[in-house]
Amino acid sequence: MNSPEPNPNADWIRRVVECHEQPLIRYATRMLNDHERARDVVQDTFLQLCRQSQQELEGRVTAWLYTVCRNRAFDIRKKESRMSHVSDPQAAAIESREPNQGDQAEQRETANSARQLLTQLPDQQQEVIRLKITHGLSYREIGEITGLSISNVGYLLHVGLKSIREQFAS
Amino acid sequence: MSTDPHDIRITQYVFDELNDADKIAFETEMEQDPQLRQMVEETQATVGSLQAELQGDPVVGLTEQQRQAIEAGINNPGSVTPGGEQVTTPSTGKALAVMALAASLLLAVSVGIYRYSQTGAIQVARFDSRADSSQAITGDHSTNQSRTDQVASEPLDSRTISEESLEESGLELNFDGKEAAAGLSSPHPVPTTISTKPAARRNKFQSAIPLPPTVRGRDLGVDRGRGPGEGGDRFDRIYENGFLAVTDNPLSTFSIDVDTASYSKVRMFLQQNRLPRPDAVRIEELVNYFTYRYEAPTDDHPFASRVEITQCPWTPNHRLARIGIKGREIDQAKRPSSNLVFLLDVSGSMESRNKLPLLRRGMKMLVDQLGENDRVAIVVYAGAAGLVLDSTTADQKGVILGALDRLQAGGSTNGGAGIQLAYQVALDHFIKGGVNRVILCTDGDFNVGTTGTGSLVRMAEDNAKSGTFLTVLGFGMGNHNDSMMEQISNKGNGNYAFIDTDNEARKVLVEQISSTLVTIAKDVKIQVEFNPKEVAAYRLIGYENRILAAEDFNDDTKDAGEIGAGHTVTALYEIIPMGVSSKALGKIDKLKYQKPTKPSGAANNGELLTVKIRYKQPDGDTSKLLEFPIKDTGKRFGQADQDFRFAAAVAQFGMLLRGSEHKGDSNYAAVLEIATEAAAGDKSGYRQEFLELVKLASQLSDR
Numbered sequence: 041m042n043s044p045e046p047n048p049n050a051d052w053i054r055r056v057v058e059c060h061e062q063p064l065i066r067y068a069t070r071m072l073n074d075h076e077r078a079r080d081v082v083q084d085t086f087l088q089l090c091r092q093s094q095q096e097l098e099g100r101v102t103a104w105l106y107t108v109c110r111n112r113a114f115d116i117r118k119k120e121s122r123m124s125h126v127s128d129p130q131a132a133a134i135e136s137r138e139p140n141q142g143d144q145a146e147q148r149e150t151a152n153s154a155r156q157l158l159t160q161l162p163d164q165q166q167e168v169i170r171l172k173i174t175h176g177l178s179y180r181e182i183g184e185i186t187g188l189s190i191s192n193v194g195y196l197l198h199v200g201l202k203s204i205r206e207q208f209a210s
Numbered sequence: 211m212s213t214d215p216h217d218i219r220i221t222q223y224v225f226d227e228l229n230d231a232d233k234i235a236f237e238t239e240m241e242q243d244p245q246l247r248q249m250v251e252e253t254q255a256t257v258g259s260l261q262a263e264l265q266g267d268p269v270v271g272l273t274e275q276q277r278q279a280i281e282a283g284i285n286n287p288g289s290v291t292p293g294g295e296q297v298t299t300p301s302t303g304k305a306l307a308v309m310a311l312a313a314s315l316l317l318a319v320s321v322g323i324y325r326y327s328q329t330g331a332i333q334v335a336r337f338d339s340r341a342d343s344s345q346a347i348t349g350d351h352s353t354n355q356s357r358t359d360q361v362a363s364e365p366l367d368s369r370t371i372s373e374e375s376l377e378e379s380g381l382e383l384n385f386d387g388k389e390a391a392a393g394l395s396s397p398h399p400v401p402t403t404i405s406t407k408p409a410a411r412r413n414k415f416q417s418a419i420p421l422p423p424t425v426r427g428r429d430l431g432v433d434r435g436r437g438p439g440e441g442g443d444r445f446d447r448i449y450e451n452g453f454l455a456v457t458d459n460p461l462s463t464f465s466i467d468v469d470t471a472s473y474s475k476v477r478m479f480l481q482q483n484r485l486p487r488p489d490a491v492r493i494e495e496l497v498n499y500f501t502y503r504y505e506a507p508t509d510d511h512p513f514a515s516r517v518e519i520t521q522c523p524w525t526p527n528h529r530l531a532r533i534g535i536k537g538r539e540i541d542q543a544k545r546p547s548s549n550l551v552f553l554l555d556v557s558g559s560m561e562s563r564n565k566l567p568l569l570r571r572g573m574k575m576l577v578d579q580l581g582e583n584d585r586v587a588i589v590v591y592a593g594a595a596g597l598v599l600d601s602t603t604a605d606q607k608g609v610i611l612g613a614l615d616r617l618q619a620g621g622s623t624n625g626g627a628g629i630q631l632a633y634q635v636a637l638d639h640f641i642k643g644g645v646n647r648v649i650l651c652t653d654g655d656f657n658v659g660t661t662g663t664g665s666l667v668r669m670a671e672d673n674a675k676s677g678t679f680l681t682v683l684g685f686g687m688g689n690h691n692d693s694m695m696e697q698i699s700n701k702g703n704g705n706y707a708f709i710d711t712d713n714e715a716r717k718v719l720v721e722q723i724s725s726t727l728v729t730i731a732k733d734v735k736i737q738v739e740f741n742p743k744e745v746a747a748y749r750l751i752g753y754e755n756r757i758l759a760a761e762d763f764n765d766d767t768k769d770a771g772e773i774g775a776g777h778t779v780t781a782l783y784e785i786i787p788m789g790v791s792s793k794a795l796g797k798i799d800k801l802k803y804q805k806p807t808k809p810s811g812a813a814n815n816g817e818l819l820t821v822k823i824r825y826k827q828p829d830g831d832t833s834k835l836l837e838f839p840i841k842d843t844g845k846r847f848g849q850a851d852q853d854f855r856f857a858a859a860v861a862q863f864g865m866l867l868r869g870s871e872h873k874g875d876s877n878y879a880a881v882l883e884i885a886t887e888a889a890a891g892d893k894s895g896y897r898q899e900f901l902e903l904v905k906l907a908s909q910l911s912d913r
Contacts, residue, residue: 046285047284047285047286047287049284050284050285053284054284057280061271061272062271065270065271065272075270079270079272079273079276080276082272083272083276083279083280086280086283087279087280087283087290088290090280090283090284090287090290091287091290153263154256154259154260154263155259155260155263155264158260164664169260170264172225173257173260173261173264174264178227179222179225179227191218194218194221194222194227195218197218197221197225198216198217198218198220198221198222199216201221201253201256201257202215202216202221202253204256204260205252205253205255205256208256208259
């Protein structure tokens with residue numbers, strides 16, 4: 041019985057996994073509000089990584105990982121919202137204007153916390169701010185991952201931070 | 211100069227995202243403007259606080275089993291399925307487990323996937339076997355629908371099993387019209403071509419906020435469309451409409467659509483020897499690309515509508531219903547005065563041959579047909595927004611064409627400011643009772659500057675309410691935010707066309723100028739009620755992202771599509787008559803808590819369905835209702851009129867390109883046969899062109 045050939049990308053994949061495991065789980069948890077499912081999504085993402093080569097992804101691994109992770113999380117959310125009879129296709133397509141409802145833990149914090157103000161922002165602004173501050177991604181990467189243009193990313197970051205800044209100061 | 215708090219450079223500076231030149235300029239401004247400095251400092255403080263507060267969260271890591279699964283994947287990448295999940299056992303040697311599982315995985319791929327929980331019991335994991343995130347990167351959306359299969363002894367969620375086993379039987383039968391028809395779109399992002407960021411000059415006033423370490427390096431472009439070298443287009447996901455049982459979904463409601471962009475894009479793909487991505491294929495736009503010889507309205511109504519029914523060519527025991535609407539033609543000489551503002555994207559990306567030069571030629575074609583009662587202004591957006599030509603009467607063609615000639619591509623885009631300016635100019639020269647329209651021409655990468663997509667759409671919506679409509683013309687492929695262009699033209703009460711050639715420019719801007727410019731009815735909605743005694747189930751072909759809730763039909767505040775002068779609009783329903791057994795109907799259990807509703811007396815009159823249409827006058831706020839029933843006279847396909855047969859062929863073509871599960875007995879040869887016969891005598895050349903596309907698609911899909 042032959043054992044399969046050693047994967048030339050093995051070391052690279054392990055390094056990437058080690059480096060990105062925590063941030064990706066954090067990211068997925070935010071999207072799905074659920075540790076269990078978040079870990080599944082991240083596992084799937086890393087399994088996908090196993091099919092890639094270092095050459096293909098050189099220099100853009102980070103954006104790739106987050107994009108795969110995000111898509112997978114969306115697929116799961118979509119599947120579940122179909123089960124619960126979401127009706128308006130246009131609402132899903134247009135930027136969400138409602139703040140994220142799932143951040144109960146964070147919202148219980150003191151009223152003055154910048155973080156609490158963050159949770160009151162519309163979904164898209166929140167996501168972009170977290171990708172920038174928590175995950176340290178560049179505008180370009182954030183644009184890649186979310187499908188927004190770079191200027192749009194810049195705008196959302198600015199408007200979101202401005203919101204927080206102005207309320208924080210008052 | 212007062213300090214602009216909306217200046218996004220403030221944030222860019224704090225995150226060190228300005229290039230060297232911009233950074234120097236900004237710092238100079240900061241030196242001179244204490245308010246600006248203060249805003250920068252406050253932003254830095256806010257970012258600092260957020261960083262501190264957000265870092266604290268402990269994060270659960272992957273479980274041991276999950277790590278082992280990944281390790282297995284590393285050692286044997288071939289065993290990872292496209293769905294991305296894998297199987298591990300907690301026992302024995304890894305290699306053995308991997309081998310055994312690789313074998314069973316090959317079986318399991320189309321059947322199901324197992325995941326051992328920590329207790330060792332088998333649980334079922336639901337997953338999408340084809341539609342998933344990895345394909346976002348490899349560029350292959352081969353299906354629009356996700357399937358879940360389950361084989362399990364301990365189901366995760368017993369509620370879902372009955373639905374899933376229905377899905378397993380091959381076709382979806384949904385119990386709720388909304389759920390089925392929800393064209394839920396999740397714009398899966400597309401990585402676009404990126405170049406290296408040059409070594410940055412350090413911030414002068416403060417060091418850049420230190421950011422968590424990530425894996426970085428040179429970014430290489432990646433393509434998500436099916437061709438090398440082009441940045442991908444972004445399309446909304448389309449979840450195809452399935453069959454709905456009449457007893458549960460007696461009403462089908464949707465907004466009409468006269469956009470044609472999808473057809474142009476499909477044509478462009480095929481002519482470049484590529485098959486279009488399924489999500490780029492909007493069947494209603496393919497069908498509506500062609501004009502049909504529907505009867506014109508004779509009375510006061512702005513349009514006339516008829517329904518025809520024939521045999522469904524791809525599934526002969528089904529019927530096909532066509533709702534056809536024809537807008538009133540306008541005599542060119544009597545066209546209302548027009549106040550047009552061209553809003554042109556002249557950013558660097560527009561320079562290629564199929565963009566700005568083509569745009570210039572197209573605009574010239576349009577201007578050639580305007581007269582002294584019309585006005586034209588040109589606003590450009592690139593770098594900053596600028597008024598290149600103030601509103602000028604169209605008899606001064608030299609002045610207008612001269613301004614068009616002087617347009618140069620260059621700079622990056624600032625779309626938001628451009629749109630604001632364009633609407634402002636339109637408002638300044640508003641013609642009451644006339645045509646007031648902003649015509650946005652772009653290759654679509656809406657770098658929106660200081661406004662976001664949401665606010666752009668809202669701006670379009672607000673202006674549409676006060677009578678300035680928006681037409682969106684896309685030029686060039688790549689970086690083309692199709693989904694955004696469609697949204698903004700919908701909300702702007704306009705249409706969206708994609709101009710890939712001079713011919714298409716001529717079609718949209720010359721032949722159909724009246725349709726493009728003159729709206730004769732707005733917020734046009736259709737609601738069909740099916741007779742449960744005659745119809746078992748129905749399926750709306752296309753219009754997935756135009757579906758409305760039943761109550762939206764009578765809600766005049768709900769936006770819908772517009773009809774231009776002379777436009778034809780076609781909608782097709784595939785119908786399963788009562789008494790016909792069809793694979794498409796799954797088995798539904800009888801309800802336990804409800805008795806089936808009784809049909810009313812009216813159901814006995816032999817009508818198949820009743821069509822209702824609501825529309826508003828272009829400057830009106832209250833909708834009017836039209837209503838008419840139709841009986842099926844049992845025509846065979848060959849007895850349907852030529853236009854109907856052609857439309858059916860186009861719909862079939864769309865379904866084949868999408869890989870639709872409802873395509874029945876179709877294939878490209880059948881499409882070609884029907885379309886060739888139905889295209890006989892067509893002088894426009896468009897139907898002949900369609901035949902060529904069918905042949906191309908046929909060849910490409912054989913490879």
